[in-house]
Amino acid sequence: xxxxxxxxxxxxxxxxxxxxxxxxxxxxxxxxxxxxxxxxxxxxxxxxxxxxxxxxxxxxxxxxxxxxxxxxxxxxxxxxxxxxxxxxxxxxxxxxxxxxxxxxxxxxxxxx
Amino acid sequence: xxxxxxxxxxxxxxxxxxxxxxxxxxxxxxxxxxxxxxxxxxxxxxxxxxxxxxxxxxxxxxxxxxxxxxxxxxxxxxxxxxxxxxxxxxxxxxxxxxxxxxxxxxxxxxxxxxxxxxxxxxxxxxxxxxxxxxxxxxxxxxxxxxxxxxxxxxxxxxxxxxxxxxxxxxxxxxxxxxxxxxxxxxxxxxxxxxxx
Numbered sequence: 001x002x003x004x005x006x007x008x009x010x011x012x013x014x015x016x017x018x019x020x021x022x023x024x025x026x027x028x029x030x031x032x033x034x035x036x037x038x039x040x041x042x043x044x045x046x047x048x049x050x051x052x053x054x055x056x057x058x059x060x061x062x063x064x065x066x067x068x069x070x071x072x073x074x075x076x077x078x079x080x081x082x083x084x085x086x087x088x089x090x091x092x093x094x095x096x097x098x099x100x101x102x103x104x105x106x107x108x109x110x111x112x
Numbered sequence: 113x114x115x116x117x118x119x120x121x122x123x124x125x126x127x128x129x130x131x132x133x134x135x136x137x138x139x140x141x142x143x144x145x146x147x148x149x150x151x152x153x154x155x156x157x158x159x160x161x162x163x164x165x166x167x168x169x170x171x172x173x174x175x176x177x178x179x180x181x182x183x184x185x186x187x188x189x190x191x192x193x194x195x196x197x198x199x200x201x202x203x204x205x206x207x208x209x210x211x212x213x214x215x216x217x218x219x220x221x222x223x224x225x226x227x228x229x230x231x232x233x234x235x236x237x238x239x240x241x242x243x244x245x246x247x248x249x250x251x252x253x254x255x256x257x258x259x260x261x262x263x264x265x266x267x268x269x270x271x272x273x274x275x276x277x278x279x280x281x282x283x284x285x286x287x288x289x290x291x292x293x294x295x296x297x298x299x300x301x302x303x304x305x306x307x308x
Contacts, residue, residue, distance in 0.1 A: 012300070019299035023270040024210050025277060050306035052199045054252050055271055059202045060125065064156035065163050071173050072151055075180045079147075 008041055018047035022055060125198075132197040139187045147184060155180075158205045165209035165274040171216055175209045182208075210274045251305040263298040266291055 007013060020026050021034050038045040123131060131153060138146030155176060162175035182204065192200070216222050256264050262284060269275040269283070277288040284291070 065160040067159040
């Protein structure tokens with residue numbers, strides 16, 4: 001097994017990475033690296049989850065703060081936009097598809 | 113959306129978990145009403161967490177918008193057999209809020225992280241305020257209480273308010289190397305008490 005992989009089987013390193021990942025103290029680059037690593041390293045993922053579960057107690061008791069009234073409208077708008085964009089893309093793809101078929105048929109017709 | 117807002121604080125942990133599981137499962141089935149109910153249930157709580165980190169109402173709302181849009185777009189990927197949905201939501205809010213905080217600091221939207229000495233002192237006792245849910249939680253809170261004061265304060269400054277090494281070091285008027293050493297030591301002491 002390559003050296004790099006063995007390094008991430010070490011319990012001390014796993015705990016250090018997992019805890020600091022959850023504390024929010026790692027650089028963007030290291031976070032991205034861990035996001036990839038944890039997909040293939042069950043021990044790392046388990047340790048991250050354990051830290052998250054334990055520290056989330058603080059968040060359970062965090063004071064609530066009502067968001068601005070327009071926040072929901074903005075979310076709804078964005079979510080609907082995604083749907084509309086998807087529909088538009090499907091329509092566009094269908095039209096282009098039909099155009100290709102028509103061109104192909106015309107080509108076949110004239111080549112006869 | 114209905115005017116009767118059912119907020120997360122109205123439920124105990126088990127009820128909230130149950131509610132979240134139902135709503136997220138319905139979201140997975142493209143149920144937009146469930147998505148709206150999920151917003152009603154969690155928006156104030158998640159906004160509170162985002163505000164705690166960004167310390168700006170407008171930025172906190174931006175975070176909330178991003179989280180809910182991300183949530184809707186990735187709804188098909190929900191798998192809560194292994195992960196607590198509350199923890200899953202909070203992690204997303206914390207990640208985006210920390211990015212927003214760094215952006216706001218870079219754009220000078222906020223000039224510095226405002227947290228006074230009294231607030232920091234309170235952090236030290238914060239763990240004692242929670243009702244122990246089970247033996248593991250007890251062990252964890254006890255272990256935090258046994259940490260050196262600066263270690264637990266540094267940990268909570270990072271986790272709760274998004275402070276980085278340099279900012280913690282500045283607060284304690286010490287080097288970043290020392291802060292790193294406090295947090296490394298804290299993480300190693302607490303790791304034996306984690307609930308797996």
